[in-house]
Amino acid sequence: MAVTIKDVAKLANVAPSTVSRVIANNPRISEKTKRKVRKAMNELGYHPNFIARSLASKSSDVLGIIMPKSGDGSFLNPFFPTVMKGLSQAAHDDRLGLQITTGITEEEIYDEVEKMVHGGRVDGLILLYSKVGDNVLNYLREANFPFVVIGKPYQYESSISHVDNDNFQAGKDVAKYLLDSGHSAIAFIGGNAELVVTIERMKGYEAALMEAGIPVRKDYVIHEDFMLEGGKEAVKRLMNLENSPTALIVADDFMSLGVLNMLDELGIDVPGDISVFSFNNVLLAELSKPPLCSVDINIESLGYQAVKLLLTRIKEPGSPAMRMIVPYELIVRSSVAKIKN
Incomplete structure (x- = not known):
């Protein structure tokens, strides 16, 4: 029985x-x-019987996770499995399931999101990225469907619930650390220029230089994908300059691995010849040679808190949008050297 x-x-x-x-x-x-x-x-x-309960309550007890398009290799970046760990823990705490979008192109992702919303497959959605002119975000906003963004929205910041670090201040702090270490020729290697996290970290870097009375050189700011190859291409361009930098700020640890590999291929020593300070503090940063200075942005916490914010949006649809800032910490290892001017 x-x-x-x-x-x-x-x-x-x-x-x-x-x-x-x-x-x-x-x-x-x-x-x-x-x-x-x-x-x-x-x-x-x-x-x-969760299926019967869902039908009765008109709730799926499932949250949707919107990944970036897989065609650019984003799944390879350690940021995503780490943030998924936080998402999974929070979902488990509330006995919820997770459904992840799949799609090689942005159009496929958009179609998948539409099916999730109209098919009642999920109760709410979490975007694992924030970028300029995102059609998915605009669609969810117009549909008045519960969603949360990991990252600062490019527009409508006050009306969209989001979890983020203070990436502007983090970028500024890293640049100031390098300035205090005697560097003045500091380059910035960022990810896709349409990603808000790149924009914010770059603005912080520029603000620190301007406060120090150092002009921002356009040829010292390079945008590539958050991938190994992106880091390698950026290094090639910077090292071919007549006055190459003495320090690099790299907006992602996975990209930094490509930076270190290319510097090694070119026979450039880190930190003897050039210093590198990175972001995200995934395991790669600690295991790289040399171990990378990196900003610990508490990736798991970003995912965990995103679920908690989304549940509030679902249970209290009329509540105002919320913004949660997760603290960060500069982790100093051995990839930065002090120089004497």
């Missing part, structure tokens, strides 16, 4: 309605009671 909610309630010594509320992860139920009920469910082998 199939185990029922009444059987679970009897074993846990609670009312059947309490079991239902635990299954729905009702915040009014104490953690102690939730643990007791879930223990009873496990002992009896009871599995809630």
Whole structure:
């Protein structure tokens, strides 16, 4: 005979309605009671019929995750599996599922998002990126569908819930660290110029130089994809300049790995000949040779908090948009050397 909610309630010594509320992860139920009920469910082998519950509540109990297009190799960047860890933990805490968009092109991603929204597949969506003129973001905003952005929205910042670091200040802090280390010829290697994270970090870099009375050289600012090859191409261009930089700010650790590889191929020592300061502080930064100075942006926390914000948007659709800033930390290793002017 199939185990029922009444059987679970009897074993846990609670009312059947309490079991239902635990299954729905009702915040009014104490953690102690939730643990007791879930223990009873496990002992009896009871599995809630989530499909039936979803039909009754008109809720899918699934959150959608919008990745960048896979055609540019974004899946290879360690940022995404790390942020997914935070997303998964938060979803698990609330007994929710995750559905990830798939698509090689931006058009395919857009079509997938439309199907998610119109098909009732998900209760809300999380964009793992923010860029200029994003059709997906504009569509979700016009459809008044619950969504959250990881990153600062390029437009409508006050009306879109988002989780971010203060990337402007982080870029400025890195540049100031290099300036304080005696460097004045500092170049910036950023990702796609349409990505808001690149724009913000670059603006911070430029602000630090201007405050120090150092003009920003256009040929010292290069934009490539957040990939190994992007880092290599940027180094080739910078090292061919008549007055090459003594320090590099690289907007992503994966790109920095390409930077280090190309510098090694060219026989340029880090940090003896040139210093490198990176962003994101994924495991690659610690394991690279030399270990990279990098900004720890708490990637897992970005994902975790994005889910929490989205759940608020879903449960309180009339609530104002929220902005959450996750703290960052400059992690100093051995890829930056102080120089004497």
